Amino acid sequence: xxxxxxxxxxxxxxxxxxxxxxxxxxxxLVVLADDExxxxxxxxxxxxxxxxxxxxxxxxxxxxxxxxxxTWAHDSCKTIIILSDIDSLQRLCNSAPIIRKVNLGxxxxxxxxxxxxxxxxxxxxxxxxxxxxxxxxxxxxxQDLPNSEPVTLEDLL
Amino acid sequence: xxxxxxxxxxSHGDVGSALVEAVHAITGDDRALVAVSNEGCSRDSxxxxxxxxxxxxxxxxxxxxxxxxxxxxxARFQREHASTTVVAGVNLAxxxxxxxxxxxxxxxxxxxxxxxxxxxxxxxxx
Numbered sequence: 001x002x003x004x005x006x007x008x009x010x011x012x013x014x015x016x017x018x019x020x021x022x023x024x025x026x027x028x029l030v031v032l033a034d035d036e037x038x039x040x041x042x043x044x045x046x047x048x049x050x051x052x053x054x055x056x057x058x059x060x061x062x063x064x065x066x067x068x069x070x071t072w073a074h075d076s077c078k079t080i081i082i083l084s085d086i087d088s089l090q091r092l093c094n095s096a097p098i099i100r101k102v103n104l105g106x107x108x109x110x111x112x113x114x115x116x117x118x119x120x121x122x123x124x125x126x127x128x129x130x131x132x133x134x135x136x137x138x139x140x141x142x143q144d145l146p147n148s149e150p151v152t153l154e155d156l157l
Numbered sequence: 158x159x160x161x162x163x164x165x166x167x168s169h170g171d172v173g174s175a176l177v178e179a180v181h182a183i184t185g186d187d188r189a190l191v192a193v194s195n196e197g198c199s200r201d202s203x204x205x206x207x208x209x210x211x212x213x214x215x216x217x218x219x220x221x222x223x224x225x226x227x228x229x230x231x232a233r234f235q236r237e238h239a240s241t242t243v244v245a246g247v248n249l250a251x252x253x254x255x256x257x258x259x260x261x262x263x264x265x266x267x268x269x270x271x272x273x274x275x276x277x278x279x280x281x282x283x
Contacts, residue, residue, distance in 0.1 A: 010199045010200060011195075011198075011199070011200060011225075011226040012200070013224075013225070014224075014225040014226040014229075015169060015222065015225045015226075018224070018225075042236075043229075046224075046228065046229050046232050047224075047229070049223055049224040049228065050222070050223075050224025050225045050228070051224070107199075108197060108198060108199035108202060109199075109202075110199050110201055110202060118197070119197075
């Protein structure tokens with residue numbers, strides 16, 4: 001299995017992803033699965049600027065990503081998937097049951113969210129969505145960087 | 158003379174504020190530059206910080222890295238504000254030069270900043 005990281009991070013491709021996780025996991029492919037970015041070539045070019053030449057980057061919609069997850073998971077190339085929010089995570093996991101492990105890397109407070117970690121704010125609805133995913137056996141941990149201590153969903157909530 | 162350009166240093170953590178403090182300490186100028194950090198920000202909230210710092214006038218956004226959240230926020234702002242230019246890879250040398258050349262057009266000042274900043278990176282002792 002070479003789906004090395006499925007991460008929710010509202011900054012999408014940024015330093016923690018390409019430098020922090022990139023140096024640790026050495027992915028061949030970074031998948032930014034986001035409906036808005038998939039429809040915006042200008043933003044795709046900007047996000048691609050932050051990706052080292054050794055890594056490929058793709059910009060599918062959530063639906064397109066869901067159709068490719070099995071391929072990525074069984075391919076020899078190492079892949080990480082970046083999602084912008086918990087809604088996107090739920091949609092992807094619903095369509096791609098092969099995803100069994102999820103990383104919460106950064107959800108910031110733009111509304112009614114409650115703080116759980118310095119980099120993680122969740123609304124009640126998002127907590128409910130994560131509990132549902134956990135009940136299906138998906139391992140959910142919060143961890144901003146590879147050398148940080150992972151926090152389980154149980155400890156988080 | 159037209160109104161002096163403003164510089165906004167958009168960075169990870171405290172990099173921007175440290176650079177702005179260093180410029181102040183060296184030149185005594187505390188009006189040319191302001192710092193914006195991406196600390197604790199989503200894409201939207203960082204965009205708001207950049208917008209508030211840049212205002213409506215002519216401005217150069219100095220970004221720390223040529224990719225990532227700071228560049229994204231700066232590029233989005235630039236797209237909506239023709240009087241703004243973005244320079245990635247900020248360093249102290251370009252900021253020190255910038256504070257003394259703020260009467261240029263944004264594109265001219267940005268080109269100068271790139272030249273001065275790149276020229277300050279040197280291999281010493283070989």
